[in-house]
Amino acid sequence: MKPKLKIVSSQKGAPAARAILEVEGLSKGFATNTNGAGRILVLNDVGLTVRKGEMICIVGRSGCGKSTLLNILAGFLSPDRGCVRLGGRPVDRPAPDRCVVFQEDALFPWLTVRENIAFGLKVRAMSRQEKEREVDRFLALVGLTEFGSYLPAEISGGMKQRVALARVLILQPEVLLMDEPFAALDAQTREEMQDLLLHLWAKLAHSIVFVTHDVGEAVLLADRVLLFEKAPGRVKEEIAIDLPRPREKDTERYYALCRAITSQMKRA
């Protein structure tokens, strides 16, 4: 049975009310050496839309500009051309409405798990008890209730990413940006984290932009997969994943979609 790849038409006609994050005509280049003589174009005319509550996965080979795109969405970098809008308003700086789970360990090593999760609440107008209660809730949500007093150096890589997830989810961002968050974990821990993410997503209904180079992961998680093309990076294809949830990994449809996307990727 040959699976049909459903290519989603461009989102231009989509109703604006349902789109939470809109990216249009995004281009970004970098100077290739320090004196700025050469320049490489990393992103070229990237456009995409994320609807409210939707999870999209960006898949592409190493070096195709996925992290660069995410950094622009987060407001860490500004694009050369194009714009990013969140809920209709252009974004130009980092803010808690777009939070990132980084690829590398980015917890504050001098703070305990609890204090790391509470960090973003510093600037919120909430009572102490309210904050404590929120931290307890999110510790429980990521299954770390017993580890609140541990330092990052004392917990495993998987647990660190749970903390990284909790410290941004507690801020209730409109869009969660995840840059290969599970790539450094072993296979079993990665599966646990994928399950956790799906569980939290079902519960909290965030919109998620998830970057990965693992096609299997993308097919497991995404409502839509955006296939990124290399040099310069741009969206080559949008593939709707219409597998029913909860998804099973060892089904014929799952493998067929993975194979199809992988072969598309090879041609990218």
Place this chain on the structure above:
Amino acid sequence: MKRLYDSGAWAHRALGGLLPALLLLLWLTAAETGMVAPYLLPHPKDVLATAASYVFGHGGQAGFAGRFMDDFTASITRVMLGFGLAVLVGLPLGILSGRLALANRLLGTTINALRAVPGISWLPLALVWFGIGLKTTVFLVALAAFFPIYLNAEAGARQVNPTLLRAGAMMGVRRLRGTFAILLPAAMPNIITGLRLGLGISWAYLVLGELTGVHNGLGAVIMDARMLGRIDVIMVGIIFIAVIGRLCDVGLHHMLRFAFKSARRLP
């Protein structure tokens, strides 16, 4: 938090006392066997007696009996003033030039040029500017302590993982709050190194400042004793400076660990 080598902690600490004990033994042997003449190296028990008289002020030690509290207060005041001044100026400037290329350009050249000047060459200038006494000593101490504090703060601030700053920014913690919540803690290991080096060198320059004819202070005692040929008093002065310097270092470390989580929790 669990500690590595918990069972051996005491043995570990005692190890630090091993070398002084050996030195004392060597000294004792040299004095007892008469290998070294007493006018070059007095017997430990004479030095001990001098120390007791210096601190508690009985016996006929003429000019030196009971001076300790006065000298100690004078010296520690000068060190703390000089060191405090160095921290007040060196820490903010160091962090600023670690983070802002502009500040680094502006300050770096000058500071590194000044750093090349040996501290002792400032002494004549300081004497002309400030005269003999408190101001000259504080100036020398502050100047000497400034460089390690500035340089380490600069290195610490420059090496902070940029992802941590990005993480703070996305969680809404930026600028001044971010400086105190992220930048300072992340740079803390370097800052501590700078402060400890700075305090250590403060004592060295204290003695330099006090050698110039002030009437009190631990450095002054050493200088007076040299004039009078009192080698036992010189040795007492040296030992007191070593002990007090070490205690200050330990005190500083404990204070920082008490005041800052990052000082307690980062290696």
